[in-house]
Amino acid sequence: MIKIMFVCHGNICRSPMAEFIMKKIVSDAGYSDDFYIVSCATSIEELGNPVYPPARSELAKHGVGCAGKTAVQLQKADYDKYDYFIGMDAANIRNMNRIFGGDKDGKICKLLTFADRGDDVFDPWYSRDFSKAYSDIEEGCNGLFAKLVDKFELKSDVRTFRVASPICIVLHGHPSKEDNINPNLKAITDIFGIYIDNVYTEKLENFFLEQNSGEGDIWVIGDHKSNCLVLDLYRDPCDQMDVISFGVICKNEHRDRIYALMKAMKEETQRKLCFSFYDMTERKVWLSAVIAGEDKCSMGNITQKIRYVGSFDDFCKQNNI
Numbered sequence: 001m002i003k004i005m006f007v008c009h010g011n012i013c014r015s016p017m018a019e020f021i022m023k024k025i026v027s028d029a030g031y032s033d034d035f036y037i038v039s040c041a042t043s044i045e046e047l048g049n050p051v052y053p054p055a056r057s058e059l060a061k062h063g064v065g066c067a068g069k070t071a072v073q074l075q076k077a078d079y080d081k082y083d084y085f086i087g088m089d090a091a092n093i094r095n096m097n098r099i100f101g102g103d104k105d106g107k108i109c110k111l112l113t114f115a116d117r118g119d120d121v122f123d124p125w126y127s128r129d130f131s132k133a134y135s136d137i138e139e140g141c142n143g144l145f146a147k148l149v150d151k152f153e154l155k156s157d158v159r160t161f162r163v164a165s166p167i168c169i170v171l172h173g174h175p176s177k178e179d180n181i182n183p184n185l186k187a188i189t190d191i192f193g194i195y196i197d198n199v200y201t202e203k204l205e206n207f208f209l210e211q212n213s214g215e216g217d218i219w220v221i222g223d224h225k226s227n228c229l230v231l232d233l234y235r236d237p238c239d240q241m242d243v244i245s246f247g248v249i250c251k252n253e254h255r256d257r258i259y260a261l262m263k264a265m266k267e268e269t270q271r272k273l274c275f276s277f278y279d280m281t282e283r284k285v286w287l288s289a290v291i292a293g294e295d296k297c298s299m300g301n302i303t304q305k306i307r308y309v310g311s312f313d314d315f316c317k318q319n320n321i
Contacts, residue, residue, distance in 0.1 A: 011041030011071035042095035058130040089120035114143030161262040162247040165269040174268040192227040200312040213237040
């Protein structure tokens with residue numbers, strides 16, 4: 001689920017207009033289940049007050065309701081709860097950075113950047129032009145929605161997820177128990193009908209660790225067009241922690257469950273290594289190449305073979321392990 005918070009000064013005009021315009025856009029497109037959308041203020045001036053009547057009237061002209069909305073204030077703890085913080089003007093951006101103590105994960109944006117414009121949505125509290133505010137906000141929200149639909153593959157028949165993690169965490173979890181399979185990995189393979197046990201995880205781990213520095217192929221286990229695991233077994237000569245890129249390609253019907261399991265694996269990695277945020281839902285070049293059924297993938301000056309097998313047993317047979 002994509003979590004968006006729209007932000008303005010008082011949370012009675014622009015940001016609630018954006019909240020409910022965006023909700024209508026995603027609802028009309030059939031993607032309500034993919035989004036969680038709210039709005040808030042950077043100030044305390046209007047806390048508890050409803051949407052300003054002229055803003056509410058402008059929304060109503062376009063068939064957009066906002067019943068029950070009251071102003072709430074942005075909190076520092078919100079930073080880890082949402083994916084995007086969308087401000088209406090430069091002052092909102094500055095205030096969000098102040099409240100959060102910076103924007104280490106790049107979550108803060110100005111709305112009209114999604115309309116290929118650098119200007120602000122002027123506050124209709126002062127301009128009194130609520131029609132112009134609605135038009136600007138709708139343009140920005142449509143641009144934001146288009147970007148997110150493309151980025152998160154909402155129109156695709158399949159979804160892709162990835163984590164970069166030490167192979168021991170992918171296979172055994174954290175805290176690591178060498179004789180057990182990571183329950184998140186086991187749950188993913190169960191969804192796909194791919195059998196895995198301790199013997200396969202041990203063979204896979206040993207095979208990866210035996211790769212020469214600067215070598216290693218991309219292995220696809222399962223149906224590359226719908227449900228499969230993707231293991232990038234390249235041994236990075238600059239990495240001393242044996243980190244691999246672990247990807248999953250799944251049908252849309254499995255997306256919520258797979259997302260939760262991959263998120264849990266990402267959080268295991270972050271607890272172990274204190275990794276900063278990374279976007280595990282962003283399709284990487286190698287995942288796109290797998291979906292297309294290509295036999296190799298080039299990233300920078302590295303070119304890897306892509307090998308396809310139906311099961312862990314086939315993987316072991318092809319590698320004589």
